[in-house]
Every structure is written in C-alpha cells, then in structure tokens.
Amino acid sequence: MVKRNLKIYFRDKASVFFSMLSVIIIFALYILFIGDSVNSGLKFLPHPNRLMRAWMLASASITTSLGAYGVMISDRENKAIKDFYSSPVSRRQVAGGYIVTGFIISIIMSIFTLIFGEIYLGLAGGAVLDIETLLKLFAVIVLSSFASSAIASFIISFLKTNSSYSAASTIVGTLIGFLVGAYIPIGSLPDNVQWLVKYFPCAHSAVLYRQLLMKPAIKANFANQPASVLKEIKEMFGIVFVYDGHTAPAWVSVAVLLVTGVVFYLLAVLVMTWKQNEI
Template identity: 45%
Template sequence: MWNIAQRNLKIYFRDRSAVFFSLLAVFIIIGLYVLFLGDNLANSLKDAGEYAKPLVNNWIVAGLLAVTSITTTMGAFGIMVEDRAKKMLKDFAASPIKRSSLAGGYILSSVFIGIIISIVALILIETYVVVDGGQLLTLLKLLQVLGIIVLSVISGTALVFFLVTFFRSQNAFATASTVIGTLIGFITGIYIPIGSLPDAVQFVIKVFPVSHAAVLFRQVFMEQSMADAFANAPAEVSKSFQETMGVTYSFGDFTVSPLMSILVLLATTVIFYLLAILNLSRKNK
C-alpha cells in the first residue's frame, strides 16, 4: 500500500502543472474577491465598521479551504483514472499486490496530497490576510484548522473516490473535474452569503457534506472578528449574521452544532468509502 502511495506522490509532484492546477481554484477565488466580491461584501457589512474587512477576509479563507479539500483530491485521483485508461490497473491486478492494498495506496496518496496542498493554500491565504491588515492565527486556532483540514480532506477523498469509480477515460474525468471545480464553490456557499439565496438553494447547501467543512472553518477563523464586531450588539444580531453568512446552519428552530457538522463529515467518509468499494467489487465480477 505504502509503495503505491509513494509512487503516486512522486508522479503527482513531479508534474508541476498538476500542482499548479490544484491551486488554480485558490488563485481564481482570491482574484475574484480582491477585484469584485470582497469590496461588495465589506460594503454590505458597513454596520460592522472597522471589523467588516476582517470578517470578510476570514469568511473567504474558510470557504477556500473547504473547496480545496475537494479540488486537490480530484487532481490526485487523476492518477488512478490515468492508470485505468492505460490498463496499468490490470497489470497491478496480475501482480502479488492485493486489491485492497492497491485501492488503499490511491486513497492514502490522495489524502496526503490533499493535506499538503491545503496547507500550502492556508499559507498563501494567511499571507494575503496579513498583507491586507489582518492577524495571524493563534497556535490553538492553527491546530484546530489543521484538524479540520485533515477531516475535510479525508471526507472529500471518500466522496471523490466514489465518483472516480465511474470513470474509465481521462477525457470524461477531466470534463467532470472541470464541472465539479466550477460548481463546488456555489454549492458550498462561498461566493454569496447563504442568507441571500432562495430557501431551496439554502437547503441544498446545508445538506451538502463539504459545506459542513466550510462551517467548521468559518467558526474558527471568524470567532475573534465576530466577537469584536458584535461586542456591544444584541445576541440576536450576532445570531442573524452567523445564519446569513453560513457560520451556523439552522433548520427551522434547530441549529446544527459543530459536533454535528463533524459527524456529518465522518458519516460521509464511511458511507462513500463503502459505496466506492461496493461499486469496484461489482465491476470486478
């Protein structure tokens, strides 16, 4: 398993274009916020005064990291699709390597790649925040963010692994990757505050597993800036802001807790790994 994972890691990081395109979504979204969306969001939060910019920046950071957990693992699983297209999976199957070790190698390498690229994205984004006048994360918050990165990448890997089991050609996978990479930001709620969207769209975002990673990231990144901005405001104002910006999710009077968001990601991991294994087993019969 580890040998397969090492091989995939070497292939991935040797291809500089693959690494670049894994980070391309980060660059594009940062560009959109710097040029267009950032100022519009900050202007819509004029009541927050000097804290409007930190609130927006931290909101952006959280959404970017959630999206990165999907886009990077898709790039990593491209190696598996390429191997299948080149019939290399059949060669592996004819070797002493167990099928479980082979699948485990692809999963392990994708998790490592997702975590590494997400950490690189975190460094780039935090650099942008500091240059824009923000503050670095404290050590405790950094550890929390790293923990959420690991959880979101593992969950994203399971989701992408299941999708990859349906692809046998590189062209089909590349097309799907482009479509998913384009849509993921919308269905995770990182371009427009969720409170500005119709109820039906809000529901789709709230039940989409990756969006729960975004919620967890927002709660860590925005905690201090929200405390500063709403220090003298009624609790209802802060609650309304959190629901509008997707810092918390509510279904009627029920509010989703951080623990429940973690459980959603864990359940997603288990369910989609099992579905992927079942699909692979069915195809191998």
C-alpha cells in the same frame, strides 16, 4: 503504491496547479468582485474587510480534493492498472493506495492553502491565528479531507479517461464551490437552495472552518453589536446552520463528515475492486 502515486502527482506541476485552480479562482473573485459588493452591506461594522477575508479563506480551504485522483485516471487510460492487478497485490490494496494518496494530497494542499491565506490575512491587516486555533484547524483539515476526498474517490471510481476526468473536475468543482457557499454567501441564495446547501456534507466542513477562522474577526466587529445582528450575520455567511429554528452545534458537522467519509470510502473501494471492465 502511495509513495509511487505521490511522486507522480507532485512531479506533474500542471496537475498541482490545476488542483489549486479553484482556490485561485475564489481569491480572484473575492478581490475583484465579491469583496466590494458584500462589504458594502457591512459598513456598519468597524472592520468589515477582516470579516470577509476570513470568510473567503474558509471557503477556499475546502475545494482541493478532486484534483488528487489524476494519477488513478492516467493509470486507467494507459492500462497501467492492469499491471497492478496481474501482480501479487490484491485489488483492495491497489484501490486503497489510490484512496490514501488522495487523502494525503488533500491534506497537503489544504495546509498550503491555509498557510497562503494566513500570509494574505497578515499582510492585509487581519488577525494572525494563535497556536491553539491552528491546531484545531489542522484537525478540521484532516476531517474535511477525509470526507471530501472520499466523495471525490467515489466519483472518480466511475471514470476511465483524462478527458472525462477533466470535465468532471470542472463541473463538480464549480458545483461544490456553490454548494459550500464559496462564491456567494449562503444567505443570498434562494430558500430551497439554502436547504440543499445545509444537507450537503462538504458544506459542514465550511461551517467548522468559518467558526475557527472568523472567530477573531467576529470578536473585533461585534463586541458592541446586538446579539440579534451577530446571529443574522452568522446565518447569512454560513458560520452556523439553523434547522427549524435550532442552531446545529459543531459536533453535528463533525458527525456528518465522519459518516460521509466512511460511507463513500467503502463505496469507492467496492466500485474500484469489483468493476468488471478492469479484470
């Protein structure tokens, strides 16, 4: 199932492109609009562009999961899924095949985004990450893909047609972009929206990405700045989350993503397995 689904997905060039569309939009928004407006408030730093480019890459790296489930929707719409259910394969295995496919595609597309972003940062004069940081980033990619693709699989499990899938992808993709602070720095949002972001599971992926990707830029920009300024910037750009005056350590974000992945994958498997209209 996984091998078959991967072949179908990567054979459809349009599907791959639209999976990367949110990433392309974030890069375009930064280059055309966000970069200059935010950089204008960071002119006191020696290298504000490095800081913002790393922030942009961290935001773009977590928006690729929803497009990985188009194969399942197509199988539902053309009734191919009934053929699987009539074969000597359990429903749980069929559901698991779609879910594992989504997880793998999410990892692949996230790695591609990271490579593309690193090339962009290198050409733009940013710091190229060392091997240790890249290995940590790969671990974050796997963890982030685990959680985000779990949520995506749960959402997709309720959809039957490509039209509903396209609509959901557009709406959810845009909403997630705002809720992880991909389009606007979290500190620029109203207080009640900031709290919503901090309790949104995928936003914790963004925190882990930013802490790793922005580390060289922070070192280059804040070596001679007061600690209070660095603290304010970290909160503004979602590099850390603060709850009631306490800064959440990285392990909190890791725990949130692990729990989110387990819960939503179990829910997705249950929905895909037990839906009566697919008997």
